[in-house]
Amino acid sequence: MSGVAFDTIAALVRARAGIVLGADKAYMLDTRLGPLLREKGLADLEALAARLRLPGAEALAAAVTEALTTNESFFFRDGKPFEHLRRALPRLAAARGPGGRLRVLSAACSTGQEAYSIAMVAEQLGLLQRLEVIGTDLSQEVVRRAREGIYSQFEVQRGLPVQMLVKHFRQEAGQWRISQALRSAVRFEAGNLLADLRHLGSFDVVFCRNVLIYFDAPTKTRVLSALADRLAPDGVLYLGGAETVLGLSDRFMIVEGERGVYAPAPKLALAG
Ligand SMILES: C[S@@+](CC[C@H](N)C(=O)[O-])C[C@H]1O[C@@H](n2cnc3c(N)ncnc32)[C@H](O)[C@@H]1O
Incomplete structure (x- = not known):
């Protein structure tokens, strides 16, 4: 993935959710965003980043943000x-x-x-x-x-x-x-x-x-x-x-x- 694609996606998630994606999390993007790429018929993360930069990408931006949240939870966590x-x-x-x-x-x-x-x-x-x-x-x-x-x-x-x-x-x-x-x-x-x-x-x-x-x-x-x-x-x-x-x-x-x-x-x- 190019640095530009990473920067676009990281800036978006930070602005929308406050979530900071360090460069060490770049590996995570492929796995987490893979299903969305397939659903939208996008070839790779560069194509996704390009689409996000176009006007009217609100729903896509929300879906990317959601895919990059970590949702781990369990009952009575930490007791x-x-x-x-x-x-x-x-x-x-x-x-x-x-x-x-x-x-x-x-x-x-x-x-x-x-x-x-x-x-x-x-x-x-x-x-x-x-x-x-x-x-x-x-x-x-x-x-x-x-x-x-x-x-x-x-x-x-x-x-x-x-x-x-x-x-x-x-x-x-x-x-x-x-x-x-x-x-x-x-x-x-x-x-x-x-x-x-x-x-x-x-x-x-x-x-x-x-x-x-x-x-x-x-x-x-x-x-x-x-x-x-x-x-x-x-x-x-x-x-x-x-x-x-x-x-x-x-x-x-x-x-x-x-x-x-x-x-x-x-x-x-x-x-x-
Ligand atoms: C690791 S889970 C924690 C769940 C639960 N609080 C617990 O401790 O088990 C983090 C949750 O924070 C949510 N989250 C991340 N950024 C958020 C934001 N800006 N506003 C609201 N929820 C957010 C994620 O969608 C995710 O479900």
């Missing part, structure tokens, strides 16, 4: 955030008063395992009726799969305790369908973390895990700030194991002794 959530939700429920809603954002939710794991924790705590989880992701395809709530044997074997599988899923044509009770607490929509997030409303808990790693520092700062605007003052932010707010945002404080758990920083009173 610890969900243990923390098990303690945080009752505290937040008490603070919101009887019947108060508990709103959770699963940002960059991929195929929905994180959002449904959150719902399973709330169900164990008797808080499912009060829970509203919103899962958002840039990729239309993963959002479609998340909404469907059907997982393969391999997917349910990754991280999901067997009692939870038995309780919340039923087998259907060799796959596993999540229960309607959990689905009714969870809603998915396509959405870009770089876009305006205000229409989502405010949240008691935000999960934004394993997506900031793909962004450059200014984009991480911008996304963290947008998430801080959406989070209640007594809320909780969970990041992925390789992610942090340190050196990026003063809108959050580390929760002592917890990895990847952050609380909103108190707003300073304006002098004068």
